[in-house]
Amino acid sequence: MGLLVTVDTGSAAHEEIAVALAGGMDVVVLDHHLFDARPAGVHALVNPRRPGNLYPNAELCGVGVAFKLAQALTLLEPGCLPQDFLASVQDLAALGLIADQMPLVDENRVLVRRGLERISDRHTVRPGVRALLEKAGLGHGQAVTATHVAYQLAPRLNACGRIGRVQAALDLLLTRDADEARDLADEADETNKRRRETDQRVMDEAVIKALPFAERGDPGLILGDERWHRGVIGISAARLVERFNVPSILFSLEGEESRGSARSVPDVDIKAVLDRCAGLLVRYGGHAQAAGMTLRTRDLDAFREAFLVALRQEPEHDGVPEAYDLDLALNAMTMQEVAQLNQECALLEPFGEGNRAPVFRCDGLRLSGAPATVGRGGEHLRFRFAGPGQPRAGGTPALAMSFISFGAGKAWESLLAELPGGRAALPELRWDILFQIATNNWRPSNGAPVDPVQLQLLDIRRSDAP
Template sequence: MRWNLKSKPKKEKVLKLQSELQVDELIATLLLQRGVENYDQAKTFFRPSLDDLHNPYLMKDMDKAVARIESAIANEENILVFGDYDVDGTTAVSLVSSYLKSYYPNVATYIPDRYDEGYGISYKGIDFAEDNEFTLIIALDCGIKSIDHVAYANAKNIDFIICDHHRPSDELPNAVAVLDPKREDCYYPYDELCGCGVGFKLVQALAEHRGQTIEDLVLYLDLVATAIAADIVPITGENRILAKFGLEVINSNPRPGIKALIQNVKKKILTITDVVFIIAPRINAAGRIKHGNEAVALLTEYDLDQAEQFASEIEQHNTDRKGLDKQITVEALAQIETNNEKENFTTVLYKENWHKGVIGIVASRLTETYYRPTIVFTKSGDKLAASARSVKDFDVYNALEACAEHLEQFGGHMYAAGMTLKEENYLVFKDAFENEVKNTISPELLIPEIAVDTEINFSDINPRFIRLLSQFEPFGPGNMTPTFLAKNIKDTGYAKTLGKDEEHLKLFVKQNNSEGFAAIAFNHGVNLEMVTNHKPFESLFCIDENEFNGKVTVQLRIKDIKN
């Protein structure tokens, strides 16, 4: 692992912020690293407010979108809310459809079948709209590149409103409104919203038009927070506000569907991390194994007994997903060995019977193992479909753009993307992608990096420091859980390995004569020898609070160890 210690803020800035906030140097340093430089910014950071959300009408085409929806309602048109089958898409569809249904009945939802229709707006979905007399489709978390699909719908007198957050091409679809803060001509103040976030801004604009306030929309924020967590968007700006208040809803009064998913979780307070690892995989499992419609049914159900039945079915899908994920990962690792591709700059694999629903997870697993841009293909109809994952600071979307001549279609973000191609183009694409990455990636990006916020002494870890640190939440990209460096620490003689294969390490560590702390080092069982017999070592760690039998204790979550 590369240890990358962040540069220290200027001393005068640290002293000024310390004085303004009456905090210690460590807290001031952590705040400055997050762009918080004065009292007002600190107040916004520590006390996010729904009043700080931007006016939704600042988004390009928002006025057109609201006018078209209100026109549809006035003329009693049928409205189809269409979205992708992942967490971001299904939460967005659940949010917008349930809001519209709260005052207008002629609303239905449509999630494309991952295997039959693939990602994004589908011709089959448009035909469904025509057959059932829908004259307006609101597309969420997809559609920004669906130029031909929208033209097809227009020819059938079906209008589109696109709500997306993916990068547009030079040409936009000929829709009534295209809401996407990443549009070049959109000057909305925050462009890191997820698809559900863009859907929420549409709902916010509709609510404002109808004389409602932001308080009327708080009940929908559990959906938005779930999408923010699952889509790994920055927890900054509006996302931070939406995530904070959404977590409060999840922890106090979640909708029946989310309540059913978390009712067996023992933790009293769920964090963004819990949403990522507990709620999101289960919602995703519906679209991966069966159909995304099941996720929407769960998230829009108001009867708890029925929601629990839906949740039980989705739990089984998640169990099935885990088995497939594990099996395919083993096969993929074997293929890398067989093909002797361990020294490549990329991992590009294909097997025709790999389950399309889990190739994205497998790509993530392989990226963790070999730490390089990774694409996993499977057969999808008469084409190959794939999911791509990248390493920190390398833009896989740009790399795919450079290889676009070999692809049928692609879309996504810097770190994750999807694509399709003709089977005969697979090998030429594989070579082109390998060469593109080889020629553009910096060698150090192929070594996993741990960003280190600052050095710390154990004597600094006191109750006030931990209390202030907890107020930095919710954590996520752009505001990651702080990682600290401590030197000259020693295990007090209690170090031992844990886990079925003794892969983890449990310690009790001290630094000089300071108070000691329990510590856990996942996947560091091999380093037992390094820390035994009171040998001094350096460590990178996060500070966690553990609750057991009503007692809260501090635990260091060790990320790496060096002599």
């Protein structure tokens, strides 16, 4: 009958594989998800996380495993693929590894770096990727980084599969026609806008539902609603983890069966917790930090109780939000020195999971006026600080520079509410900050000059805080 090759799925798909085998098909599974038992009858199971695996890199995602299969074919069956095939798909491998948030270590770094080089080169970039770059305001010839892919390209591609036409994302990556690419990029961009709106609505409603459970000290959150789109519940679950710092599962209630998506805190293996609740689930699978599942809707309350019991059997979660590792404390620097430091940091690219960008600290700064709101709805803030010390020849006062803080609007308002004296006290206070340095790719429509680097504020506290 033929050959069925799965990518990024199949390790636990016993029923589906049995149907394919009964139809006379050979089945090859390319996957990276955890599983308990090998599906019976598969021709091959290629999974870096399978029991007994000796391959040194267990952090490949589905597209990485597919790339390794192609690489093996070129070695074992010379001529079975075009000579330049592996080089031509390195960009796809990079997109997948970054979008699936795989650690950028080991050979993943090599695959991503080479893929980003193809994406950055106007001679090798795919028309669809070029169109996405232009949509994201990155079509100015600058080098594309893993951060650009993670925050600009991947969300637009993923949105098509979450709430739009998944075929649009595939066609966008495969098309060789520039006009078709622009049309598909427009579709992906509009779909992503709808995805953001849907995600925000689900998040707002989920927070309201979560508060009673959080206030009573539940070690995890399980919430569901008929109106929640299954395509965004994973994103919203991750944001709930950030908000409440406990493992969280959101369900899209869809009649007799409901789909759920789980996200966890760093020190809780969500897959291991689900293993202890398996009797209440129709099916499930995933990793230590993320999982998907299906349950009978009538079992939601029972599953919640079983999940909480299983969580309480885990080593106690320390309750401390994920901290930053400081790389270097800075005092006085000119903007020219900051730009030089950014060039040196770029040598450590690609940054992402498993290889974060360096984090810097500066203490004792004063705010130069109130932060300005930027972005849709004022969710981002721009701070300007004046640092301690005297102005330096050829430069500015220490760190008399502006910083962007993404998504910090509500957190800043909460901090102000706790200040004795509120906003009136700001001019007298000193602040300690953590920040990262990145290349500033924003180009204003009026052509006004901008700083070559962007200082991204990660965290802030009063210098006199305990």
